Amino acid sequence: MGEVPPFTLVQLRYFTAAAEARSMTGAAQRLLVSQSAVSTAVAQLERELGVQLLIRHHARGLSLTPAGERFLQEARGFLGHAAELAETARGLGTTAVGVITVGCFTSVAPFLLPRLLTACAAGHPGLSLEVTEGDAARLRSALLSGECELTIGYALDGAEGLDLEILAEAPPYAIVPPDHRLAAGGGPVRLADLAGEPMVLYDLPHSRDYFRSLVAWTGAEPIVRHRTTSYETVRSLVAAGYGWSILNQRPVGDRTYDGGRVAALALRDELPALPVALARVAGTRPTRRAEAVAACARRVLADWPGH
Numbered sequence: 001m002g003e004v005p006p007f008t009l010v011q012l013r014y015f016t017a018a019a020e021a022r023s024m025t026g027a028a029q030r031l032l033v034s035q036s037a038v039s040t041a042v043a044q045l046e047r048e049l050g051v052q053l054l055i056r057h058h059a060r061g062l063s064l065t066p067a068g069e070r071f072l073q074e075a076r077g078f079l080g081h082a083a084e085l086a087e088t089a090r091g092l093g094t095t096a097v098g099v100i101t102v103g104c105f106t107s108v109a110p111f112l113l114p115r116l117l118t119a120c121a122a123g124h125p126g127l128s129l130e131v132t133e134g135d136a137a138r139l140r141s142a143l144l145s146g147e148c149e150l151t152i153g154y155a156l157d158g159a160e161g162l163d164l165e166i167l168a169e170a171p172p173y174a175i176v177p178p179d180h181r182l183a184a185g186g187g188p189v190r191l192a193d194l195a196g197e198p199m200v201l202y203d204l205p206h207s208r209d210y211f212r213s214l215v216a217w218t219g220a221e222p223i224v225r226h227r228t229t230s231y232e233t234v235r236s237l238v239a240a241g242y243g244w245s246i247l248n249q250r251p252v253g254d255r256t257y258d259g260g261r262v263a264a265l266a267l268r269d270e271l272p273a274l275p276v277a278l279a280r281v282a283g284t285r286p287t288r289r290a291e292a293v294a295a296c297a298r299r300v301l302a303d304w305p306g307h
Contacts, residue, residue: 006048009082012075014041015053019072020146023061076146077284096292097126103139104131105153106204107231108276111249112152112300119296127292135204143281149290152297154248155277156206162279165294167301169273170248172214175234175262177241178254187265191246195220198243202234203227211246214271238262248274276301 017027018038028035046053053068064072104113113131120127132142136156142148143162155164174194176182182189195218201208208227215222225243228234234245239260254261278294280286286294 007045009079011041011045012079014038015045016072016075016079018042018054018062019064019068022063026061073144073146073281073284077287080149080287081285096124096289098289099128099130100287100289100293101130101132101142101148102293103142103148103151103153104133105139105151106133106135107202107207107247107249108153109133110231112297115300116152116293116297119300120293123296124292127289129293136206139279143279149280149287150294151279152276153279154207155275155279156210161282163282164277164279166275166277167298168276170276171267171273172211172246172248172271173250173267174244174246174265175238176244176265177239178261178263179241180244180263182265183263186263188268189265190218191215191267191269191271192218192220194244196223198223198225200225200234200237200243200245201227202231202245202247203229210274214246217269217271232257235262236260 014027014031014033014037017030018024021027021030024035024038024042027038031038042054049071051067051071052065053071055063055065057063102116109131117129120129132139132148134142136153139148139151139153140162143151152167154170155166174187174189174191176194182193191214195215199215199222201222201224202211212222226237228237231247231249234247236256236258237243238245239256239258239262250264254264256262278297280290
């Protein structure tokens, strides 16, 4: 047997609560214990580990040391596995059970989540998924803070500290109004045939750089007439004749929310697709719940819709 760790689960729980609340008082309120109990547990933990985890600021709460930041990530994983061990001991069987929070990229969610939830419900009826949606920066923050165990989205910039598993690829395509000069042919077209016209930009962080880089690849500077962080607003503006755009996820129909239509055109150029990736915090061991969701995501994305 390995060496017994020099700390208790109670100490880990109290430290994690204090680190997340950035306050001993806030942690005590969350845990329904006294503030002195939290302070004592954290001090004992630091003494037994021989490292300072929290910096106490008089009347200004707590902050984490670099060692505390890393230890917090590990402690969350340790507590998650301890909870799974307790579930197994209670006779809940070998299937994944309990609640897991999964992050999903905003424009991927409508295409993925219904199928993922259905697959998880069929294979793991005791597993409950809670979903957080956002852009790449939001999902990375949710992973590193412990809000999410895993996320599914595009493998864009800002993946430092994360382990990525590419599950699918989403190639770019163009959308134009139905009366556009290129719509009648139905594609495929060259991006250079559109680059000199006004563009509606899907303006999410990192995504905007990807779309602009595709236009720049033709040697032209994008003529951005409108920007929006809404996938469906992009489609509605294009349908109304305010420009063309590039997207990666393709709906089954061509109707927009306001009843307009867009024409989807494949691109003849050899342009980089966006990898759809499952992300976890680097160096952490996934819980049984996370492994179950990951397996379901692999099956769902093996037949990625909209391509």
